[in-house]
Structure formats: C-alpha cells, structure tokens
Amino acid sequence: xxxxxxxxxxxxGALIVVSRDLQRAVSAGAIAPNLRAALDxxxxxxxxxxALYAALNHGDAKDTxxxxxxxxxxxxxxxxxxxxxxxxxxxxxxMTQAYHPEKKSDPKVPILIxxxxxxxxxxxxxxxxxxEADHCDFEGEIGAVLADxxxxxxxxxxxxxxxxxxxxxxxxxxxxxxxxxxxxFGFILAKPATAFAPVAVTPxxxxxxxxxxxxxxxxxxxxxxxxxxxxxGREMSSGFHELIEYIAYNRNLRNGMILGSGTFxxxxxxxxxxxxLAEQRAIEAIETGASTTPWLRFGERLxxxxxxxxxxSVFGAIDHRFVQVEAQTEAHxxxxxxxxP
Numbered sequence: 001x002x003x004x005x006x007x008x009x010x011x012x013g014a015l016i017v018v019s020r021d022l023q024r025a026v027s028a029g030a031i032a033p034n035l036r037a038a039l040d041x042x043x044x045x046x047x048x049x050x051a052l053y054a055a056l057n058h059g060d061a062k063d064t065x066x067x068x069x070x071x072x073x074x075x076x077x078x079x080x081x082x083x084x085x086x087x088x089x090x091x092x093x094x095m096t097q098a099y100h101p102e103k104k105s106d107p108k109v110p111i112l113i114x115x116x117x118x119x120x121x122x123x124x125x126x127x128x129x130x131x132e133a134d135h136c137d138f139e140g141e142i143g144a145v146l147a148d149x150x151x152x153x154x155x156x157x158x159x160x161x162x163x164x165x166x167x168x169x170x171x172x173x174x175x176x177x178x179x180x181x182x183x184x185f186g187f188i189l190a191k192p193a194t195a196f197a198p199v200a201v202t203p204x205x206x207x208x209x210x211x212x213x214x215x216x217x218x219x220x221x222x223x224x225x226x227x228x229x230x231x232x233g234r235e236m237s238s239g240f241h242e243l244i245e246y247i248a249y250n251r252n253l254r255n256g257m258i259l260g261s262g263t264f265x266x267x268x269x270x271x272x273x274x275x276x277l278a279e280q281r282a283i284e285a286i287e288t289g290a291s292t293t294p295w296l297r298f299g300e301r302l303x304x305x306x307x308x309x310x311x312x313s314v315f316g317a318i319d320h321r322f323v324q325v326e327a328q329t330e331a332h333x334x335x336x337x338x339x340x341p
C-alpha cells in the first residue's frame with residue numbers, strides 16, 4: 001500500500017492513497033483525515049485503506065485524480081519522536097579514518113541520536129539555509145514508521161512493529177556538526193529539518209528486497225542532474241529489528257515514531273559512490289590528501305529515488321533546490337503580493 005499527504009490548511013495534511021505506479025490517487029478522508037489519525041486507529045483504518053488501494057490499482061475506485069507529488073508534503077508531516085541511526089558502519093569507518101583515526105567505537109552498540117520531529121519538508125519544496133559557510137550536506141536514508149512497541153521488545157519480534165517505510169534526505173550543516181560533536185552533547189544547528197519523498201509504503205510493497213531487517217535496494221542520488229551515488233541498503237550493519245531492540249531496552253516506543261537507518265554507505269564505494277558529501281570528501285582526503293568535492297551552494301538541486309526490482313519508483317522522488325533563507329522569504333512575499341486582489 002502507498003500513502004501520501006496532500007498539503008492543506010491542517011498541519012498534518014490530507015491523507016490520500018496512491019496507485020502502485022504513482023500515476024493515480026484517491027482521497028482517503030472517509031477513512032482517516034490524515035496519516036497521523038490513520039496510524040492512531042490502524043486496526044480499523046488499515047483494512048479499509050488496503051481495500052481502497054486494491055480498488056485504485058484495479059481501476060475500480062471512484063473520484064480518482066492524477067497524482068501530483070508537488071502537491072504533497074512529507075507523508076507524515078510531523079511526529080512526536082524521530083530517532084536517527086548511523087547503522088552503516090562503513091560510513092563511520094571512512095569518516096574515522098579520514099578525521100579521527102585515534103577514535104575507537106564498539107560495533108555492537110548502535111549509534112543513535114534524537115532528532116526533531118516537528119517540521120518535516122516536502123519532496124519538492126525549496127530548502128532554505130542561511131549561509132554557504134554552514135557547509136550544507138545531504139544524507140540519503142530510509143526510515144521506518146513504528147507502531148506502539150513495548151519496552152523490552154526483542155529483535156525476533158520487532159519487525160512486526162513496522163507500519164511503513166519512508167525515504168528521506170537527512171540534511172546536515174557540517175560546520176555546526178563538528179563543533180557540536182566536540183561539545184559532547186546532541187546536535188541542534190547541525191541537523192535542521194528533514195526532507196521526505198512523497199509516498200510512504202507498507203513493507204509488503206518492497207517484496208523480497210525487504211529481508212533481514214534491511215531494505216536491500218539501491219538509493220540513487222543525483223546532484224544537479226548528475227549521478228552522485230547509488231549505495232545499497234543491504235550493508236546496513238544493524239538491521240531495523242536490532243535497532244528497535246536496542247532502543248526499547250528501557251522505554252516504550254510510541255505509534256508514529258520514525259527510526260532512520262543512517263546514510264547509505266557501501267564498502268565498494270568506488271563503484272557505488274556515496275549518499276552524502278562528507279563521505280565523498282573523506283574518501284578524497286584518504287586517497288589524495290585533500291577534499292575537493294564542494295559543499296552545497298545556493299541554487300543547487302538534489303534528487304533521491306529508490307526503484308524496486310521491477311523498475312518502479314517505490315517512494316517517488318525527493319527533488320529539491322537549496323536556496324538562501326532571505327531569497328525564499330522574498331519570493332514568498334512577492335507571491336503573496338501577487339495574489340492580492
């Protein structure tokens with residue numbers, strides 16, 4: 001099943017069901033006004049949504065319309081908890097080798113951080129940031145949207161608590177990240193709003209690419225229309241089931257929480273490329289002694305997309321432009337002025 005959220009006057013948007021080929025959609029308002037409400041009443045909402053999805057794919061649904069990802073916000077525009085992992089240890093090894101070779105980490109202990117969940121960005125929204133000196137970066141990731149998961153849940157039972165998967169760009173501001181890491185606490189300025197692909201999917205939509213607690217598909221990243229990387233999710237060092245067990249050791253995880261995988265990274269990076277600038281720059285530092293790939297500049301465009309084994313786009317694409325905050329504000333003001341009678 002594929003679900004999306006149209007932008008609306010409500011901060012959680014309006015829930016729609018999207019066809020498997022991402023061509024048609026239908027309102028799910030009669031079942032649940034938004035995805036947040038559907039998740040809160042999943043026992044009743046899920047069968048009705050699945051029936052509507054089947055009717056849509058068979059051409060039997062009424063009042064369908066062309067699916068427009070530009071009209072969508074994030075599938076879950078906000079949530080109460082977002083925890084991001086760094087579960088591709090290859091990424092950590094590269095970064096450590098390049099910048100902190102003296103540091104040691106325990107591969108048995110997942111790396112996790114609390115993130116903001118109150119302001120997610122849509123797939124085609126301009127992404128504003130204040131200054132190119134922030135060293136803006138991207139990280140291509142998969143996220144799992146969880147059901148209520150009780151304290152003490154074990155890995156063997158954890159995967160049944162995943163309701164949906166989402167694709168996102170975990171934007172990073174590296175200037176602030178390195179400074180905040182050195183302070184020994186959490187990220188604030190280093191991790192602004194996260195941008196999501198338009199469609200959330202149930203695990204069955206991934207077919208046999210969803211196995212061993214990993215989404216085993218390539219994540220295709222483009223920078224300004226040119227391929228940047230296509231690492232695969234199979235090399236996730238801790239599967240989602242293991243991450244869930246670790247987090248649930250001493251707490252309940254509540255319905256709607258998003259758990260991120262961390263940036264995709266493969267050992268064969270010379271062939272697969274990377275899903276973030278920092279990793280590419282670290283590889284350059286290791287191999288040539290200097291990082292040459294530039295950080296993001298105003299006006300650049302990024303695209304993230306994942307395709308199933310059938311060639312069909314799974315989540316739709318994130319395709320967004322990075323702009324200066326003031327420029328976006330001025331453009332918005334001009335648009336508002338133009339809309340006045």
